[in-house]
Amino acid sequence: SAVISQKPSRDICQRGTSLTIQCQVDSQVTMMFWYRQQPGQSLTLIATANQGSEATYESGFVIDKFPISRPNLTFSTLTVSNMSPEDSSIYLCSALPQRHGYTFGSGTRLTVV
Amino acid sequence: DAKTTQPTSMDCAEGRAANLPCNHSTISGNEYVYWYRQIHSQGPQYIIHGLKNNETNEMASLIITEDRKSSTLILPHATLRDTAVYYCILKKSSGDKLTFGTGTRLAVRP
Numbered sequence: 001s002a003v004i005s006q007k008p009s010r011d012i013c014q015r016g017t018s019l020t021i022q023c024q025v026d027s028q029v030t031m032m033f034w035y036r037q038q039p040g041q042s043l044t045l046i047a048t049a050n051q052g053s054e055a056t057y058e059s060g061f062v063i064d065k066f067p068i069s070r071p072n073l074t075f076s077t078l079t080v081s082n083m084s085p086e087d088s089s090i091y092l093c094s095a096l097p098q099r100h101g102y103t104f105g106s107g108t109r110l111t112v113v
Numbered sequence: 114d115a116k117t118t119q120p121t122s123m124d125c126a127e128g129r130a131a132n133l134p135c136n137h138s139t140i141s142g143n144e145y146v147y148w149y150r151q152i153h154s155q156g157p158q159y160i161i162h163g164l165k166n167n168e169t170n171e172m173a174s175l176i177i178t179e180d181r182k183s184s185t186l187i188l189p190h191a192t193l194r195d196t197a198v199y200y201c202i203l204k205k206s207s208g209d210k211l212t213f214g215t216g217t218r219l220a221v222r223p
Contacts, residue, residue, distance in 0.1 A: 004156075031209055042200070043157065043213040092156050094211070102149075102211055104156030 002027045002095050006105030013083055013112050020079045021108045023093035028073035033094040034066070037107070043092065049076050083112045117201045117214050124220040131188040133217050135201030138182040145204050146177060147211070148186045150197040157200065157213075160186065191221045 003026045013019050023032065031050055035043040046066055047055040055068040069077045080087055093105045118136040125131040137146065147162040161168055161175045163184070168175045174187040188195055200216040 006156075033210070035213075042215050045210060045212065048210065094156075096209060101159030101162075102157075104158070106156050107154075 002029060002103045004093060004095055004103055004105040006093055006108060008108055009106065010109040011111070013110065015084050015112055017083055018079055018081045019083065019110060020077050021091055021093070023076050023078075023095075023105050025074045025095045025103075029095040030073070031096040032070060032076045033096070033102075034068060034076075034078045035092045035094065037090040037092060039089070046078070046091075080110065083110075085112045088112045117203060119199075119201050119214065119217045121215070122218040122220070124222055125191050127193060127221050127223050128190055131191040131195065131219060131221070133186040133188075133199050133201075133219065134183065135185070136183045137201070137203055140181050140203055141205070143205050146175065146181075146184050147202040147204055148173070148175065149200045149202065149211075149213075150195075151200070151216075152194075152197040160199075162204075191219075193221050193223065195219065196221045 005024045007022050011019055033048050034046040036046055037043045045058050046061045047057045047068055049055045049068050049070040051070045051073050065081055067079045088111050090107045090109050092107045095103050145162050145164050148160040149157040150160055151157045161170055161173050163175045163177050165177055177184045198216040198218050200213050202211055
């Protein structure tokens with residue numbers, strides 16, 4: 001299955017700033033997904049990113065807060081904008097390769113102070 | 114996608130089989146049962162999936178009842194490295210999203 005490299009693995013950011021998280025897949029994938037995992041909680045889907053089109057956001061998530069880029073079939077970024085302490089979470093990307101098993105990055109642990 | 118219900122936590126002894134149940138009484142005919150696990154500080158890892166037949170791979174076995182309203186993930190010889198949160202997820206054959214529930218926290222004890 002595909003392997004995803006996610007960067008950064010962790011960061012501590014000041015409130016009001018923005019952080020861009022990158023995910024690189026070692027093979028071309030049709031769809032990529034971004035999740036948020038708040039402390040002690042399960043994963044919540046933020047958006048689905050297809051190459052060449054606007055990302056599709058889930059209820060409660062908006063493009064202004066979480067802009068996503070998908071410039072090609074192996075790469076995507078998620079930006080967490082104008083951060084507040086409530087944005088402190090683990091952010092994970094996922095890819096849908098040809099086979100059934102979705103692959104996940106190792107996550108970005110974000111702390112906003 | 115339909116909802117699943119899993120016990121919040123379970124434990125088993127190292128070397129013994131771990132049987133993790135999942136109820137999905139409102140499953141649709143075109144929904145697969147997927148199992149993922151998340152080891153602490155890592156991203157989720159795919160384990161196995163099935164539609165209606167029992168499945169086995171190098172990691173685990175998946176037993177789906179005949180009416181498809183429940184399933185069981187079996188780790189035949191649990192090790193300490195199997196300590197993780199296990200998620201049972203339903204996904205439509207034509208859909209692409211994975212929707213995670215709360216999962217079962219499995220603790221394997223020495």
